[in-house]
Amino acid sequence: MRWEVFKQDAPGKPHQAVGSVHGFDAEHALLNARHVFGRRPSAVSVWVVPADKVFSRTAEELAGFDDGSARAGGPAAEGGGQRLFHVFRKASHRRSMTFADHVLDVEAAGHDAALAGALARLEGEPAVAWWVVAADDVARSDPAEARSWFEPARDKTYKQQSAYGTVSPRRERAARP
Amino acid sequence: MTVQPAAPTLAEGVRVALIARLTAMGDDELLLGHRDSEWTGHGPLLEEDIALANLAQDEIGHAVLWYGLRQALDGSVPDDLAFRRDPEDFRSCLLVELPRGDWAFTMLRQFLFDCYEAEALPRLARSSYAPLAEAAAKALREELFHLRHAGLWVQRLGLGTEESRSRAVAALERLWPELGGLLTPLPGDLLLAAERALPDWDTLTAATVGRARQALAAASLDPGHDPEVPEASGREVASPHRVELLATMQSVARSDPEAVAW
Numbered sequence: 417m418r419w420e421v422f423k424q425d426a427p428g429k430p431h432q433a434v435g436s437v438h439g440f441d442a443e444h445a446l447l448n449a450r451h452v453f454g455r456r457p458s459a460v461s462v463w464v465v466p467a468d469k470v471f472s473r474t475a476e477e478l479a480g481f482d483d484g485s486a487r488a489g490g491p492a493a494e495g496g497g498q499r500l501f502h503v504f505r506k507a508s509h510r511r512s513m514t515f516a517d518h519v520l521d522v523e524a525a526g527h528d529a530a531l532a533g534a535l536a537r538l539e540g541e542p543a544v545a546w547w548v549v550a551a552d553d554v555a556r557s558d559p560a561e562a563r564s565w566f567e568p569a570r571d572k573t574y575k576q577q578s579a580y581g582t583v584s585p586r587r588e589r590a591a592r593p
Numbered sequence: 594m595t596v597q598p599a600a601p602t603l604a605e606g607v608r609v610a611l612i613a614r615l616t617a618m619g620d621d622e623l624l625l626g627h628r629d630s631e632w633t634g635h636g637p638l639l640e641e642d643i644a645l646a647n648l649a650q651d652e653i654g655h656a657v658l659w660y661g662l663r664q665a666l667d668g669s670v671p672d673d674l675a676f677r678r679d680p681e682d683f684r685s686c687l688l689v690e691l692p693r694g695d696w697a698f699t700m701l702r703q704f705l706f707d708c709y710e711a712e713a714l715p716r717l718a719r720s721s722y723a724p725l726a727e728a729a730a731k732a733l734r735e736e737l738f739h740l741r742h743a744g745l746w747v748q749r750l751g752l753g754t755e756e757s758r759s760r761a762v763a764a765l766e767r768l769w770p771e772l773g774g775l776l777t778p779l780p781g782d783l784l785l786a787a788e789r790a791l792p793d794w795d796t797l798t799a800a801t802v803g804r805a806r807q808a809l810a811a812a813s814l815d816p817g818h819d820p821e822v823p824e825a826s827g828r829e830v831a832s833p834h835r836v837e838l839l840a841t842m843q844s845v846a847r848s849d850p851e852a853v854a855w
Contacts, residue, residue: 437640440749447742448640451647564737568651 419445420470422504422518422554423453424461431463432515433504433547439464442555450557455569456576460562463554471527471548478535478546490527491553498523501530502554504547505538516547603666603722607788610781611722612666613684614791616674617779617828619659620685623675624835625706626652627842631693644742648703651735658728665724676846680831680839687827688771690834697750697760698768704743705772708805710736716792725790744808751812758813765809765816773820774827776801798822 419439422431434453439445445464453462469491501524504516520537524530527548534546557565603611629649636642660671688706693699714736717729750761778794785791802819809816846852 438638439640443745444749447745448638448644450738451644451742452640561737561741564734564741568735568738 417445418467419449419464420467420549421445421449421453422463422465423449423459425457425459427460430518431461431502431504432517433506434515436467437464446555446557450565454566455572456574458569459566461559461566462557465549465553465555469549469553471531472545473531474545475543490548498525500551501527502549502551503530503534504549505541505543506545506547507542509544516545521551606781606784607790608666610779610784611725611790612663613779613781614785615659615663615666615725617684617686617826619656619663619674620683620828621689621706621775622652622659623656624683624685624838625689625703626650626656627838628689628691628693629699629703632699637696645699648739648742651739655732655735658732662724662728672846676843677850680836681829683831683835683839684826684828685835686771686774686777687832687834688768688775690832690838691767691771692834692837694764695760696746697757698764700743700746700750701761701764701768703739704747704808705768705805706775707736707740707743708808709772709775709801711740712797712800712804713792716797720791721789747808747814748812751809751814761812761814765814769816770820772802772805773822776820776822777824777826777828779826779828 417439418436419442420436421434423434424431437445437448437452439448442464446462449462449464450459453459471490501522502518503520503522505519506516520534522530522533522537524533527550530548531546534548626649629645629652632645633642633649636645656675657671660669660674663669663674664671688702691698691702694702710732714729714733718726718733720726720729747761750757752758776794776798782791782794786793806816
Protein backbone atom coordinates (compact mmCIF):
# COMPACT_ATOMS: atom_id res chain seq x y z
CA MET A 417 0.00 0.00 0.00
CA ARG A 418 1.28 3.48 -0.93
CA TRP A 419 1.06 6.51 1.35
CA GLU A 420 1.67 10.18 0.58
CA VAL A 421 4.06 11.87 2.99
CA PHE A 422 3.73 15.46 4.26
CA LYS A 423 6.67 16.94 6.12
CA GLN A 424 7.03 20.06 8.22
CA ASP A 425 10.60 21.41 8.25
CA ALA A 426 10.22 23.83 11.17
CA PRO A 427 7.54 25.08 13.56
CA GLY A 428 5.27 27.62 11.85
CA LYS A 429 6.04 26.30 8.36
CA PRO A 430 3.36 24.42 6.39
CA HIS A 431 3.37 20.64 5.98
CA GLN A 432 4.49 19.91 2.41
CA ALA A 433 3.90 16.91 0.15
CA VAL A 434 7.39 15.47 -0.29
CA GLY A 435 6.83 12.04 -1.84
CA SER A 436 5.48 8.64 -0.94
CA VAL A 437 6.36 5.48 1.00
CA HIS A 438 5.12 1.92 1.22
CA GLY A 439 3.55 0.75 4.46
CA PHE A 440 1.27 -2.10 5.50
CA ASP A 441 -0.56 0.15 7.96
CA ALA A 442 -0.56 3.76 9.13
CA GLU A 443 2.04 3.30 11.86
CA HIS A 444 4.43 1.46 9.55
CA ALA A 445 3.99 4.16 6.90
CA LEU A 446 4.67 6.85 9.49
CA LEU A 447 7.90 5.20 10.66
CA ASN A 448 9.01 4.66 7.06
CA ALA A 449 8.28 8.32 6.31
CA ARG A 450 10.57 9.32 9.16
CA HIS A 451 13.33 6.96 7.98
CA VAL A 452 13.15 8.12 4.36
CA PHE A 453 12.29 11.84 4.66
CA GLY A 454 13.16 12.82 8.23
CA ARG A 455 16.71 13.93 7.66
CA ARG A 456 16.98 15.85 4.35
CA PRO A 457 16.62 18.45 5.70
CA SER A 458 15.52 17.75 9.24
CA ALA A 459 11.85 17.79 10.17
CA VAL A 460 9.66 18.55 13.20
CA SER A 461 6.55 16.61 12.11
CA VAL A 462 5.41 14.11 9.46
CA TRP A 463 1.93 13.12 8.29
CA VAL A 464 0.97 10.17 6.09
CA VAL A 465 -2.25 9.62 4.12
CA PRO A 466 -3.24 6.58 2.02
CA ALA A 467 -2.50 7.62 -1.59
CA ASP A 468 -5.99 6.63 -2.71
CA LYS A 469 -7.50 8.97 -0.10
CA VAL A 470 -5.93 12.04 -1.71
CA PHE A 471 -8.34 14.03 -3.90
CA SER A 472 -6.38 16.01 -6.50
CA ARG A 473 -7.25 18.47 -9.24
CA THR A 474 -4.91 20.37 -11.58
CA ALA A 475 -5.57 23.94 -12.77
CA GLU A 476 -6.18 22.54 -16.30
CA GLU A 477 -8.81 20.13 -15.03
CA LEU A 478 -10.60 22.89 -13.15
CA ALA A 479 -10.47 25.29 -16.13
CA GLY A 480 -11.78 22.65 -18.57
CA PHE A 481 -15.17 22.36 -16.97
CA ASP A 482 -17.13 25.57 -16.66
CA ASP A 483 -19.97 23.74 -14.99
CA GLY A 484 -17.63 22.69 -12.15
CA SER A 485 -18.07 18.99 -12.85
CA ALA A 486 -14.32 18.37 -12.52
CA ARG A 487 -14.69 19.34 -8.91
CA ALA A 488 -17.13 16.59 -8.20
CA GLY A 489 -15.90 13.39 -6.61
CA GLY A 490 -13.77 12.18 -3.77
CA PRO A 491 -11.88 9.08 -2.62
CA ALA A 492 -14.99 7.29 -1.37
CA ALA A 493 -18.71 7.70 -1.08
CA GLU A 494 -19.09 10.04 1.85
CA GLY A 495 -21.95 10.00 4.28
CA GLY A 496 -23.63 13.23 5.34
CA GLY A 497 -22.22 15.57 7.93
CA GLN A 498 -19.42 18.08 8.00
CA ARG A 499 -15.78 16.91 8.26
CA LEU A 500 -12.50 18.76 8.50
CA PHE A 501 -10.29 18.76 5.39
CA HIS A 502 -6.69 19.87 4.84
CA VAL A 503 -6.16 21.68 1.52
CA PHE A 504 -2.73 21.71 -0.18
CA ARG A 505 -1.69 23.92 -3.06
CA LYS A 506 1.22 23.59 -5.48
CA ALA A 507 1.85 27.19 -6.51
CA SER A 508 4.16 26.86 -9.52
CA HIS A 509 6.32 24.61 -11.72
CA ARG A 510 9.32 26.91 -11.31
CA ARG A 511 11.64 24.57 -9.44
CA SER A 512 11.68 20.80 -9.31
CA MET A 513 11.55 20.94 -5.49
CA THR A 514 8.38 23.06 -5.28
CA PHE A 515 5.97 21.09 -3.12
CA ALA A 516 2.24 21.24 -2.49
CA ASP A 517 1.92 23.26 0.72
CA HIS A 518 -0.78 22.96 3.35
CA VAL A 519 -2.59 26.30 2.88
CA LEU A 520 -5.83 25.99 4.81
CA ASP A 521 -8.40 23.83 6.58
CA VAL A 522 -12.03 23.70 5.49
CA GLU A 523 -15.14 22.18 7.06
CA ALA A 524 -17.21 20.56 4.32
CA ALA A 525 -19.45 17.60 3.50
CA GLY A 526 -16.93 16.02 1.11
CA HIS A 527 -13.57 16.40 -0.66
CA ASP A 528 -15.07 18.21 -3.67
CA ALA A 529 -17.02 20.63 -1.50
CA ALA A 530 -13.86 21.31 0.53
CA LEU A 531 -11.98 22.19 -2.67
CA ALA A 532 -14.82 24.45 -3.84
CA GLY A 533 -14.69 26.20 -0.47
CA ALA A 534 -10.92 26.61 -0.68
CA LEU A 535 -11.12 28.00 -4.24
CA ALA A 536 -13.69 30.56 -3.12
CA ARG A 537 -11.47 31.69 -0.26
CA LEU A 538 -8.22 31.74 -2.26
CA GLU A 539 -9.67 33.33 -5.43
CA GLY A 540 -6.88 34.47 -7.76
CA GLU A 541 -3.99 32.88 -5.83
CA PRO A 542 -1.53 31.15 -8.18
CA ALA A 543 -2.00 27.39 -8.29
CA VAL A 544 -1.12 24.57 -10.66
CA ALA A 545 -2.59 21.78 -8.54
CA TRP A 546 -4.74 21.20 -5.45
CA TRP A 547 -4.77 18.27 -3.05
CA VAL A 548 -7.51 17.68 -0.48
CA VAL A 549 -7.33 15.15 2.36
CA ALA A 550 -9.75 14.46 5.19
CA ALA A 551 -8.16 15.25 8.56
CA ASP A 552 -9.22 11.87 9.94
CA ASP A 553 -7.39 10.04 7.12
CA VAL A 554 -4.11 11.53 8.36
CA ALA A 555 -1.74 9.64 10.69
CA ARG A 556 0.58 12.09 12.45
CA SER A 557 3.88 11.82 14.31
CA ASP A 558 3.44 12.31 18.05
CA PRO A 559 4.79 15.70 19.25
CA ALA A 560 5.77 14.00 22.53
CA GLU A 561 8.18 11.76 20.57
CA ALA A 562 9.52 14.49 18.27
CA ARG A 563 12.90 14.73 20.04
CA SER A 564 13.66 11.08 19.42
CA TRP A 565 12.25 11.06 15.89
CA PHE A 566 13.78 14.22 14.47
CA GLU A 567 16.46 15.89 16.58
CA PRO A 568 19.33 13.44 15.94
CA ALA A 569 19.10 14.19 12.19
CA ARG A 570 20.21 17.77 12.79
CA ASP A 571 23.75 16.64 13.58
CA LYS A 572 24.01 14.59 10.39
CA THR A 573 25.33 16.00 7.14
CA TYR A 574 23.54 15.55 3.82
CA LYS A 575 23.41 17.01 0.32
CA GLN A 576 20.35 17.95 -1.69
CA GLN A 577 20.41 16.44 -5.17
CA SER A 578 20.60 19.97 -6.62
CA ALA A 579 24.10 20.25 -5.10
CA TYR A 580 25.37 18.04 -7.92
CA GLY A 581 23.93 20.18 -10.75
CA THR A 582 22.53 18.84 -13.98
CA VAL A 583 24.06 17.82 -17.31
CA SER A 584 22.52 19.67 -20.23
CA PRO A 585 22.59 18.24 -23.78
CA ARG A 586 24.96 21.09 -24.73
CA ARG A 587 27.45 20.17 -22.00
CA GLU A 588 27.18 16.52 -22.94
CA ARG A 589 27.99 17.31 -26.58
CA ALA A 590 30.89 19.54 -25.58
CA ALA A 591 32.39 16.75 -23.48
CA ARG A 592 32.40 14.27 -26.37
CA PRO A 593 35.91 13.67 -27.75
CA MET B 594 36.39 9.01 14.37
CA THR B 595 36.44 11.92 16.80
CA VAL B 596 38.95 12.64 19.55
CA GLN B 597 37.54 13.20 23.03
CA PRO B 598 38.83 15.67 25.57
CA ALA B 599 40.89 14.44 28.53
CA ALA B 600 38.96 12.53 31.19
CA PRO B 601 38.57 13.51 34.85
CA THR B 602 41.20 11.93 37.13
CA LEU B 603 40.11 8.53 38.46
CA ALA B 604 41.45 5.93 40.89
CA GLU B 605 43.40 3.29 38.94
CA GLY B 606 40.97 0.45 39.73
CA VAL B 607 38.01 2.53 38.60
CA ARG B 608 39.81 3.58 35.43
CA VAL B 609 40.60 -0.04 34.48
CA ALA B 610 37.03 -1.19 35.21
CA LEU B 611 35.60 1.68 33.20
CA ILE B 612 37.82 0.84 30.20
CA ALA B 613 36.55 -2.76 30.30
CA ARG B 614 32.87 -1.68 30.46
CA LEU B 615 33.25 0.91 27.70
CA THR B 616 34.98 -1.65 25.49
CA ALA B 617 32.14 -4.15 25.93
CA MET B 618 29.54 -1.43 25.21
CA GLY B 619 31.39 -0.17 22.13
CA ASP B 620 31.98 -3.67 20.78
CA ASP B 621 28.30 -4.61 21.17
CA GLU B 622 27.18 -1.53 19.24
CA LEU B 623 29.80 -1.91 16.52
CA LEU B 624 29.01 -5.54 15.81
CA LEU B 625 25.24 -5.03 15.94
CA GLY B 626 25.65 -2.07 13.59
CA HIS B 627 27.66 -4.23 11.22
CA ARG B 628 25.06 -7.00 11.25
CA ASP B 629 22.33 -4.41 10.51
CA SER B 630 24.43 -3.01 7.66
CA GLU B 631 24.44 -6.46 6.04
CA TRP B 632 20.80 -5.79 5.06
CA THR B 633 21.81 -2.92 2.78
CA GLY B 634 20.45 -3.89 -0.63
CA HIS B 635 18.53 -6.86 0.83
CA GLY B 636 15.71 -5.25 2.85
CA PRO B 637 12.20 -6.64 2.35
CA LEU B 638 11.01 -3.17 1.26
CA LEU B 639 12.97 -0.24 -0.13
CA GLU B 640 12.05 1.76 2.98
CA GLU B 641 13.30 -0.97 5.33
CA ASP B 642 16.57 -1.04 3.42
CA ILE B 643 16.98 2.64 4.28
CA ALA B 644 15.74 2.05 7.83
CA LEU B 645 18.35 -0.64 8.49
CA ALA B 646 21.11 1.53 7.03
CA ASN B 647 19.95 4.30 9.41
CA LEU B 648 19.97 1.92 12.38
CA ALA B 649 23.41 0.62 11.44
CA GLN B 650 24.77 4.15 11.26
CA ASP B 651 23.24 5.01 14.62
CA GLU B 652 24.64 1.93 16.37
CA ILE B 653 28.10 2.46 14.87
CA GLY B 654 27.81 6.11 15.93
CA HIS B 655 27.16 4.93 19.50
CA ALA B 656 30.23 2.67 19.29
CA VAL B 657 32.23 5.78 18.39
CA LEU B 658 30.86 7.48 21.52
CA TRP B 659 31.93 4.64 23.84
CA TYR B 660 35.33 4.14 22.15
CA GLY B 661 35.85 7.90 22.39
CA LEU B 662 35.31 7.75 26.15
CA ARG B 663 37.82 4.91 26.34
CA GLN B 664 40.29 6.92 24.28
CA ALA B 665 40.14 9.70 26.88
CA LEU B 666 41.13 7.12 29.52
CA ASP B 667 43.91 5.18 27.79
CA GLY B 668 44.70 6.95 24.51
CA SER B 669 43.55 4.03 22.36
CA VAL B 670 42.49 5.12 18.86
CA PRO B 671 38.87 4.17 17.95
CA ASP B 672 39.80 3.21 14.36
CA ASP B 673 42.48 0.84 15.71
CA LEU B 674 39.99 -0.66 18.17
CA ALA B 675 37.49 -1.28 15.39
CA PHE B 676 39.67 -2.33 12.48
CA ARG B 677 43.06 -3.48 13.80
CA ARG B 678 42.15 -5.49 16.91
CA ASP B 679 42.11 -9.29 16.94
CA PRO B 680 38.87 -11.20 17.66
CA GLU B 681 40.25 -12.49 21.01
CA ASP B 682 40.60 -8.89 22.20
CA PHE B 683 37.01 -7.92 21.39
CA ARG B 684 34.49 -8.08 24.26
CA SER B 685 31.19 -8.31 22.37
CA CYS B 686 28.45 -10.72 23.45
CA LEU B 687 27.05 -13.56 21.36
CA LEU B 688 23.64 -11.86 20.97
CA VAL B 689 25.11 -9.27 18.58
CA GLU B 690 27.54 -11.67 16.91
CA LEU B 691 25.09 -14.26 15.60
CA PRO B 692 24.59 -14.12 11.80
CA ARG B 693 21.81 -11.82 10.66
CA GLY B 694 19.44 -14.70 9.83
CA ASP B 695 16.04 -13.80 8.41
CA TRP B 696 14.09 -10.58 8.88
CA ALA B 697 12.34 -11.88 12.01
CA PHE B 698 15.69 -12.79 13.57
CA THR B 699 17.14 -9.36 12.81
CA MET B 700 14.10 -7.54 14.20
CA LEU B 701 13.86 -9.69 17.34
CA ARG B 702 17.57 -9.20 18.05
CA GLN B 703 17.31 -5.47 17.50
CA PHE B 704 14.26 -5.39 19.75
CA LEU B 705 15.99 -7.21 22.63
CA PHE B 706 19.05 -4.98 22.36
CA ASP B 707 16.84 -1.87 22.20
CA CYS B 708 14.96 -2.99 25.34
CA TYR B 709 18.30 -3.21 27.14
CA GLU B 710 19.39 0.22 25.87
CA ALA B 711 16.03 1.81 26.71
CA GLU B 712 16.61 0.73 30.33
CA ALA B 713 20.41 1.19 30.47
CA LEU B 714 20.83 4.60 28.84
CA PRO B 715 18.54 6.66 31.15
CA ARG B 716 20.36 5.09 34.13
CA LEU B 717 23.78 5.71 32.56
CA ALA B 718 22.71 9.30 31.92
CA ARG B 719 22.78 9.71 35.73
CA SER B 720 26.32 8.27 36.02
CA SER B 721 28.69 10.00 38.43
CA TYR B 722 31.24 9.85 35.60
CA ALA B 723 30.14 12.98 33.70
CA PRO B 724 31.48 12.07 30.21
CA LEU B 725 29.55 8.78 30.35
CA ALA B 726 26.38 10.55 31.52
CA GLU B 727 26.57 13.04 28.64
CA ALA B 728 27.19 10.38 25.98
CA ALA B 729 24.35 8.20 27.29
CA ALA B 730 21.89 11.10 27.12
CA LYS B 731 22.90 11.69 23.51
CA ALA B 732 22.53 8.03 22.49
CA LEU B 733 19.16 7.72 24.27
CA ARG B 734 17.47 10.18 21.89
CA GLU B 735 17.94 7.84 18.90
CA GLU B 736 17.34 4.69 20.87
CA LEU B 737 13.69 5.43 21.63
CA PHE B 738 12.91 5.60 17.92
CA HIS B 739 14.81 2.34 17.36
CA LEU B 740 12.59 0.68 19.91
CA ARG B 741 9.45 1.99 18.15
CA HIS B 742 10.68 0.49 14.88
CA ALA B 743 11.71 -2.89 16.28
CA GLY B 744 8.62 -3.04 18.52
CA LEU B 745 6.35 -2.44 15.54
CA TRP B 746 7.89 -5.38 13.71
CA VAL B 747 7.82 -7.71 16.70
CA GLN B 748 4.10 -7.08 17.07
CA ARG B 749 3.32 -7.56 13.39
CA LEU B 750 5.48 -10.67 13.11
CA GLY B 751 3.91 -12.18 16.21
CA LEU B 752 0.32 -11.35 15.23
CA GLY B 753 0.74 -11.49 11.44
CA THR B 754 0.66 -14.61 9.30
CA GLU B 755 1.32 -18.19 10.29
CA GLU B 756 4.73 -17.99 8.63
CA SER B 757 5.73 -14.67 10.26
CA ARG B 758 4.71 -16.04 13.63
CA SER B 759 6.64 -19.29 13.27
CA ARG B 760 9.74 -17.34 12.21
CA ALA B 761 9.37 -14.98 15.18
CA VAL B 762 8.97 -17.92 17.57
CA ALA B 763 12.08 -19.63 16.15
CA ALA B 764 14.11 -16.42 16.37
CA LEU B 765 13.05 -15.77 19.95
CA GLU B 766 13.94 -19.30 20.97
CA ARG B 767 17.51 -18.78 19.75
CA LEU B 768 17.91 -15.18 20.96
CA TRP B 769 16.20 -15.12 24.36
CA PRO B 770 18.90 -17.13 26.20
CA GLU B 771 21.57 -14.83 24.72
CA LEU B 772 19.97 -11.84 26.42
CA GLY B 773 21.58 -13.28 29.57
CA GLY B 774 25.03 -12.90 27.99
CA LEU B 775 24.36 -9.25 27.15
CA LEU B 776 23.25 -8.59 30.74
CA THR B 777 26.08 -10.41 32.55
CA PRO B 778 28.08 -7.98 34.70
CA LEU B 779 31.82 -7.67 34.10
CA PRO B 780 34.19 -8.27 37.02
CA GLY B 781 34.75 -4.52 37.50
CA ASP B 782 31.09 -3.49 37.31
CA LEU B 783 30.51 -3.92 41.06
CA LEU B 784 33.23 -1.39 41.81
CA LEU B 785 31.78 0.99 39.22
CA ALA B 786 28.31 0.63 40.72
CA ALA B 787 29.73 1.40 44.18
CA GLU B 788 31.22 4.59 42.69
CA ARG B 789 27.81 5.33 41.12
CA ALA B 790 29.47 5.36 37.71
CA LEU B 791 27.22 2.43 36.67
CA PRO B 792 23.65 1.63 37.73
CA ASP B 793 22.82 -1.36 39.91
CA TRP B 794 23.11 -4.21 37.42
CA ASP B 795 20.50 -6.53 38.97
CA THR B 796 17.86 -3.80 38.77
CA LEU B 797 18.83 -3.06 35.17
CA THR B 798 18.63 -6.74 34.27
CA ALA B 799 15.17 -7.15 35.82
CA ALA B 800 13.91 -3.97 34.13
CA THR B 801 15.21 -5.08 30.72
CA VAL B 802 13.68 -8.54 30.96
CA GLY B 803 10.41 -7.05 32.24
CA ARG B 804 10.19 -4.53 29.42
CA ALA B 805 10.91 -7.19 26.79
CA ARG B 806 8.36 -9.61 28.28
CA GLN B 807 5.62 -7.00 28.30
CA ALA B 808 6.10 -6.10 24.61
CA LEU B 809 6.45 -9.75 23.61
CA ALA B 810 3.20 -10.57 25.40
CA ALA B 811 1.45 -7.85 23.38
CA ALA B 812 2.68 -9.71 20.28
CA SER B 813 1.42 -12.97 21.76
CA LEU B 814 5.00 -14.24 22.08
CA ASP B 815 6.06 -16.05 25.25
CA PRO B 816 9.81 -16.50 25.72
CA GLY B 817 9.36 -18.97 28.62
CA HIS B 818 11.40 -18.56 31.79
CA ASP B 819 13.85 -15.73 32.37
CA PRO B 820 17.18 -15.98 30.57
CA GLU B 821 19.94 -17.33 32.76
CA VAL B 822 22.52 -14.67 33.54
CA PRO B 823 25.77 -16.64 33.69
CA GLU B 824 28.47 -16.09 36.32
CA ALA B 825 31.08 -15.15 33.71
CA SER B 826 30.10 -13.15 30.63
CA GLY B 827 31.79 -15.27 27.97
CA ARG B 828 32.90 -12.09 26.25
CA GLU B 829 36.57 -13.26 26.42
CA VAL B 830 35.80 -16.12 24.05
CA ALA B 831 36.00 -15.29 20.35
CA SER B 832 33.03 -17.13 18.83
CA PRO B 833 33.26 -18.35 15.21
CA HIS B 834 30.61 -15.73 14.38
CA ARG B 835 32.75 -12.93 15.81
CA VAL B 836 35.75 -14.20 13.87
CA GLU B 837 33.75 -14.35 10.63
CA LEU B 838 32.21 -10.90 11.13
CA LEU B 839 35.54 -9.21 11.89
CA ALA B 840 37.28 -10.95 8.96
CA THR B 841 34.79 -9.20 6.67
CA MET B 842 34.58 -5.90 8.53
CA GLN B 843 38.35 -5.51 8.90
CA SER B 844 39.40 -6.84 5.51
CA VAL B 845 39.82 -3.45 3.82
CA ALA B 846 41.74 -1.88 6.71
CA ARG B 847 43.98 -4.91 7.07
CA SER B 848 44.71 -5.17 3.34
CA ASP B 849 46.79 -1.98 3.60
CA PRO B 850 48.03 -1.32 7.16
CA GLU B 851 49.85 1.82 6.03
CA ALA B 852 46.77 3.47 4.55
CA VAL B 853 45.58 6.64 6.28
CA ALA B 854 42.30 6.88 4.37
CA TRP B 855 40.26 4.56 2.14
